[in-house]
Amino acid sequence: MVTDVLVVGSEGAGARAAISVCEADPRARVTLTTKGRFTKSGATLTAGTDIDVDSTSVIELFGLEGDRRDTKDTFLEDIVVEGRYVNNQKLVEVLVENAPRVVKEVADWGMKVMGVARAAGHRYPRGILSTGVEVMKGLRNKVRQFGDRVTVMEDTLVTDLVVDDAGHVSGATALDLRTGEPVVFVSKVVLLATGGGLRVYPWTSGPEELTGDGHGMAYRIGTRFTDMEFVQFLTCTLEAPPSKVRSVNPFQLYGGWLLNREGQRFMARWDPVRMEQSTRDNLAIGIMSEILEGRGWTDDKGGYVLISMKHLPDQIIDDSPAIQAWFKKDFIESVKGKAVKCFPACHFYCGGIVKNERCETNIPGLLAAGEVCGGVHGANRLSGNAVTEILVDGAISGVTAAELVANRDTPRLGKSHYEGLVEKILAPFNRKEGPSPIQLRKRIQKLAGYKVGVVRDADLLRQAIAELQDIKAEAAAVAVYNSQKVYNREWVEALQVENMALTLEMIARSALVRQESRGTHYRRDFPKSDNSNWLKNTFLIKNEEGDMVVTTAPSVITKVRPKEED
């Protein structure tokens, strides 16, 4: 298939980028791919959603109750304080500058705006309230206006990037899940918008598809990554009902007790004053430390502790508006007077592919947008800033893509450029014996939960890296045991496990290098932040010998520095 711009990932960042390409170049053609369904895959849909713009723009563009004392610089400052001063401030400037325009546009295209809120970490009300479903409604309306200039290809699992002799990305290979046939895309530009790799972890608030494929394929061709150690977790997530994760836990807010195997309210050890009402970071560290130190429960995921409602009179549960709003009646009834499992769940990747202000990567022909990128959020992300980032990135990367399209002929690829990659797609399907992709996926997730999760130390990380070498070797030999060509989930998993292992290895190696704790990254062997040595970012790449190497460089600081006491 020949196209001008191949966009991998169809949701917030990808769909916004497609629109931007079409607006910037009236002749350019875009192919928008997703391994799931358009507006039915990815994290964008599941978002809450608050979408940040500076509070003055809240008044001027949306006519809502903002606060004129806020400026773009104040907004930037809050982002950098939350990011613990290691954000790339040049990228943050681009974000705050473009946010009002791009958020307003989606509203004009049909996203319903329900109000404004001030979330934790923001000095002023900046969160435009809507839902992820509404964001995608606005974007889909606009994409449709471009008719057949945007080809949407669903159930298309992109597996690798194709590079020409000059080292220029010139397309990609994919598996069409509906036919079971490989597809070769030839394009002038590839734009990665595959989101975070949340499913690498055993529990996540995010959807099925996010297995770090974009990370894996970019890594294999030598793309640079940054800040992979900064993974955001939700604190005490519940399973409600089984197989489903809840991103909020109002039971913890309204009096539930966190208990370990000895029946102790263990938060006394971590925050004796606030106990279960402690900060998110403390709760996550408390829960995971109990598990790692043998006082929690272990299982084939990442372990758990209990949250107990046994002491709580039913009336308190019945009278809590938050509990009533978030859970179905039968679930609420089923937990009254009981204790249920509680564990941290992966929520967001702060790090990712290194992008510049135009969303270019270090590889010619490869652009990146959205959660797959790093740099903006530093060590922790402010609530509401992820959707802002994907919209800003989408808008900017599309313009860059259009420029590249105008300056390049359609690449001429020969079989030698993609033959091996197509073979790699078919190999697990044709193999009759080998490790099971399902079992391998579970092994990776368990390893992620216990050893590269909320609480880290040098030993755990080294063990994880060693085990990942075995897992990668097994991933290269996986076999698909059923022989259905159409919509074969096991085959999909077989093509994902290498990406999951690589993504987890990137996190583990970056986390091992950062010998301090900062934001979302907690090292129990280095529990303090160290501003004299670590106002730096990690950078990761595959070197000439094929090894994964991590280096560090000082953070890009243009405006905000830590104060003495920070």
Next chain:
Amino acid sequence: MATVHIRRCDGPGAEPRWVSYEVPLEDRMTVLGVLDYIYENVDTSLAYYQSCRMGRCAGCFVQVNGKGVLSCETTAFDGMRVGPLENYELVRDLVVDLNKPLKKRASNDRG
């Protein structure tokens, strides 16, 4: 252990068949949880769609005893019959092409 029945079909035009599976029904397990169990432990060839697992994406629609429901939001029960949405073109098993609504309701036993 409970028995559930799934309508399997290799694609449009292929012969559909009802297959019964024994599954351990945990407390309040969802229909999606049952499909995952079968895929992971009994038959890896079962085709079904899921994404958000929280009732947002509306991608996991199936029919349970003839009624269209989100599999991630619906509690499973002993004896349930799970089939694909009947008013869209079938891809395989429980997966349909939501871009291809069928003109008239096909008369069949998708349950």
